[in-house]
Amino acid sequence: MAVEIAYELPYTQWNWRIGVYIAMIGIASGAYLMGYLADVRSWRLGEREHGRIAKYGYLVGLAGLAIGPPVLLSHLATPFRAMMIPLTMTNLGSWMALGAYMLMFFGLGTFIMFVWVAFGRERPHGTTTPDADEAVAADGGRDVASDGGSESGPAQAATGGDTAGGIRRVFNRIGLLGAVDTVADRTRPTETVRLGIGALFGLFAAGVLIYSAMAYGSGPTERVALWDPTFLVPVQIFGGLAAGLTVAVGLAALERGRAGRAIQQYALVAAGLLAATLVAVLATVVLLPEQVPAAEPAVDTLLSTQATLFVGGAVVAGLVVPIVLLLGGVFGQRREAISPTGTAAALVAAGALVIVGKVALALAYLLAAEFTPMPLPM
Numbered sequence: 001m002a003v004e005i006a007y008e009l010p011y012t013q014w015n016w017r018i019g020v021y022i023a024m025i026g027i028a029s030g031a032y033l034m035g036y037l038a039d040v041r042s043w044r045l046g047e048r049e050h051g052r053i054a055k056y057g058y059l060v061g062l063a064g065l066a067i068g069p070p071v072l073l074s075h076l077a078t079p080f081r082a083m084m085i086p087l088t089m090t091n092l093g094s095w096m097a098l099g100a101y102m103l104m105f106f107g108l109g110t111f112i113m114f115v116w117v118a119f120g121r122e123r124p125h126g127t128t129t130p131d132a133d134e135a136v137a138a139d140g141g142r143d144v145a146s147d148g149g150s151e152s153g154p155a156q157a158a159t160g161g162d163t164a165g166g167i168r169r170v171f172n173r174i175g176l177l178g179a180v181d182t183v184a185d186r187t188r189p190t191e192t193v194r195l196g197i198g199a200l201f202g203l204f205a206a207g208v209l210i211y212s213a214m215a216y217g218s219g220p221t222e223r224v225a226l227w228d229p230t231f232l233v234p235v236q237i238f239g240g241l242a243a244g245l246t247v248a249v250g251l252a253a254l255e256r257g258r259a260g261r262a263i264q265q266y267a268l269v270a271a272g273l274l275a276a277t278l279v280a281v282l283a284t285v286v287l288l289p290e291q292v293p294a295a296e297p298a299v300d301t302l303l304s305t306q307a308t309l310f311v312g313g314a315v316v317a318g319l320v321v322p323i324v325l326l327l328g329g330v331f332g333q334r335r336e337a338i339s340p341t342g343t344a345a346a347l348v349a350a351g352a353l354v355i356v357g358k359v360a361l362a363l364a365y366l367l368a369a370e371f372t373p374m375p376l377p378m
Contacts, residue, residue: 019363021072025103026212026236027358028064031057031244032110032205036198038248038266039117042125043191049262051117051125052255056248058114059167061205064244065107099215102207109201116194118167119177120184124191209240216365224369225295226302231288232365234280239361242273243354246322250351258340259347264330267347271326274354278319281361294370301368310364318357322350 035057042050117124171177188194213236216227226232249266253259259267285303289296302310329346332338338346 016363017071017074019366020359021068022212022215023355023358023362024064024068024071025208025215026240026362027243027247027355028061028068028110029106029205029209029212029244030240030242031060031064031248032106032113033057033202033209034241034245034266034269035061035248036113036202036205039113039124039198040195043195047262048125049252049260052252053245053248053263053266054125055114055117055167056251056255057244058110058117059251060244060247061106061110062114065103065110069103099208099211102204102211106201106204106208109198109204113194113198113201115180115184116188118184119171119180120188121181122185122188123181124194209237212236212240216369224298225292226288226298226365226369228288228292228295230291231280231284235277235284235361238273238277238280239358242270242277243358245273246270246326246354247351249326250348253344253347257344259329259333259343263347264333264343267326267330267350270350271323274319274323274326278315278323281315281319298368298370301370302364306364306368309360309367313360314357314364317353318360319354322353322357325350325353 035054038050038057039054042048042054168177171180189197210233213229213233216224216232245266249263249270252263252266256263285299289299325346329338329343329350332346333340333343
């Protein structure tokens with residue numbers, strides 16, 4: 001005898017914390033992967049601007065991991081027991097166990113790569129030749145005033161480069177910059193080895209990006225038609241890469257107060273990834289009900305009951321508007337219709353909006369989900 005257990009309210013326990021967790025680990029993994037690509041380009045081209053994207057890509061990865069998993073743990077009755085899953089649960093057929101392993105190694109790698117890039121007197125990208133778009137003085141030399149002061153002044157000499165902005169300024173003010181710089185320099189390997197290590201941790205970042213889709217619970221049971229992996233995985237992959245890069249671009253523009261040529265290029269790449277995410281989301285709405293008829297009620301819920309969250313928050317505010325801001329800011333500056341500071345403001349706004357949109361999309365997918373009955377033997 002079998003009894004069907006129906007779930008009329010499947011997410012009385014899965015609340016907003018699950019949505020934030022899924023969104024944050026997607027952004028974190030996407031930011032790491034795009035930051036690593038910028039890291040490699042900076043090493044090959046010798047242009048510091050790419051290194052800024054790398055630094056903030058790793059930083060966004062750390063921030064996402066600092067927010068997402070703790071929010072998830074706060075949802076559980078025994079959070080400390082859940083933290084021990086990598087040590088106590090070895091079921092490699094479970095995405096919960098796989099995700100825990102990947103998050104652990106990904107977090108370690110993100111921290112190491114960030115410290116090696118952002119700190120040290122001999123840090124990568126910190127003392128390379130100025131970018132092509134850096135300010136130039138009237139005599140053809142570098143305009144050091146735009147970089148915070150004398151190029152050979154005591155602050156520059158003591159720290160091996162810029163202390164004028166970003167994370168290093170914070171550590172400098174609290175008196176830890178010298179110590180962290182020393183640790184970074186003594187532990188950092190050669191560039192080829194460092195990038196090789198970064199590629200290894202990139203595998204875990206890619207795994208976390210895929211896990212950000214499988215964390216919904218689609219798995220082998222396929223009890224939630226809306227979470228069909230064929231449609232959900234592309235949404236999460238493109239969305240994570242797009243959001244991570246957009247936030248990194250926004251932070252790099254915020255630090256400099258303007259967007260140089262390299263930052264503009266990454267902004268265009270981010271716009272392209274956001275457009276790909278938009279296509280994947282629209283494909284879900286249009287094609288999923290045809291391919292999986294059981295998903296039609298959930299898609300209808302997205303477009304009706306959850307329309308404010310899904311259409312307004314995820315699609316318009318989280319995808320369409322950031323695309324417009326990124327393209328408008330870049331091409332507006334190139335046509336001299338927008339000031340450099342205006343472009344930087346547009347990129348920062350785009351970075352903030354994609355975070356809102358990513359969380360809104362995750363929540364909408366959770367709230368619109370429709371469970372199919374699960375037969376249990378009696």
